[in-house]
Amino acid sequence: MQSFRSRSKRSQSKRSRSRRSLAAVLLSAVAVLLLGACGTLSAGSGAIPPTPVETPHWQTYAPFGVTAARLADDGRTLSVVAEVPHGGKTCVRDLKAVVTSTSDRTVWVQVSYAHLTGDPHADCAGTTTGTAEVRLPSALGHRNLATDVHTTFTADGADLPELRLCGERGCHPAPTGCTxxxxxxxxxxxxxxxxxxxxxxxxxxxxxxxxxxxxxxxxxxxxxxxxxxxxxxxxxxxxxxxxxxxxxxxxxxxxxxxxxxxxxxxxxxxxxxxxxxx
The missing domain is CATH 3.10.450 (Nuclear Transport Factor 2; Chain: A,)
Structure with missing residues (x-):
């Protein structure tokens, strides 16, 4: 009878040690996971995780300005000269002009280009000019050509094929006279x-x-x-x-x-x- 109780106690002791060993292994595993999630940071260290590097991608921009516009003999084929960044192959691509709206008085043309952002090797501090061409839905005639809020051209009084850049008095100022x-x-x-x-x-x-x-x-x-x-x-x-x-x-x-x-x-x-x- 004593021998049986002695064997029973030894078995219970082994099971208890086994449970403690398993718990220790689990706690160690959890600690490893927590440390892995924290990386190299430690509590109270004040360290800042590294900023992720931006992946270069092409983004659309408006030019610095449209400096000239020319109209072909057909009255519909338009070429616009725009000022854009310069300095490498990634500075500008896809320079284009698109007709966005028309009315009885104005034709609106949007000029844009693509630039590779996030390129650490790009040096686009310089400027240059590029030309984009677009065919108007109908002849420009006496209508104004608007490329942005501040830039408007007209064929009236212009030395064609160059269109005339309108000034502070508009594209069609009042004629001289006693008025x-x-x-x-x-x-x-x-x-x-x-x-x-x-x-x-x-x-x-x-x-x-x-x-x-x-x-x-x-x-x-x-x-x-x-x-x-x-x-x-x-x-x-x-x-x-x-x-x-x-x-x-x-x-x-x-x-x-x-x-x-x-x-x-x-x-x-x-x-x-x-x-x-x-």
Whole structure:
């Protein structure tokens, strides 16, 4: 009886040791997995995992600007010259122009190119120009060609096949003449501050003269502080040309003395009775 109990106790002891050994093995395995998941980081080390390297891929961009546009004799085949990066084979590919919309007044053309991003060997700091061609759905005619918000071309008044780049006064500025719209455009041709006031105009369709008054001093309501009502006056003489009113000379003197020194053909009838500008 004692022998049986002794053997039973030994068996129980072996089973207990086996369970403890199995538990130790399991705990060791879990510790290995945890360390593997953490990599080389340790608690409180403050180490930052490495940033993954970007895989190079081709991405679409708009050019820096469209500098010129040409229209073939058929009125539909359009070539646009765009400024793009330069420096290697991965800087630019697939330069293209696509018609995105049309209306009675405007044809919109989107210009784009592909660039390889994430290429550590690319050096695209330089610039160059490239040409893309597109066939319009119909002849451009008198419509404007828009390549972005700030860049518009027109065939009107252009030296074809080159289209004319429209300026601050738009593609179709008001013709020269004795009209308020043409006077406003004459002011725009001058290097004067915004909100410049225009005085009486003297005009005969080919020649124009008027005074302008530009505010000087602090930006405040007139009378609020010394200098608020200060202004500077000038008299400008213009000649009508195809592009609009072209400034001839600026003056503050009475009569025609200054303008006749530069342009003797300016009519005396428009300036002989003018007083000096205050």
């Amino acid at each position: 308020p719209a043409s006077y406003d455009q004459a002011v725009m041709a001058l290097d004067v501050p915004n909100h410049t006031r225009r005085g009486d105009e003297h005009c005969d369709e080919k020649w124009l003269v008027f005074d302008i008054s530009s505010r000087m001093g602090p930006a405040c309501a007139e009378g609020e502080a010394p200098g608020c009502g200060a202004s500077r006056g000038d008299r400008w003489f213009f000649r009508a040309e195809k592009a609009g009113w072209v400034p001839i000379v600026r003056s503050t003197k009475s009569g025609c003395t200054d303008v006749h020194r530069v342009e003797p053909a300016f009519p005396s009838a428009l300036c002989s009775g003018l007083p000096p500008v205050n």
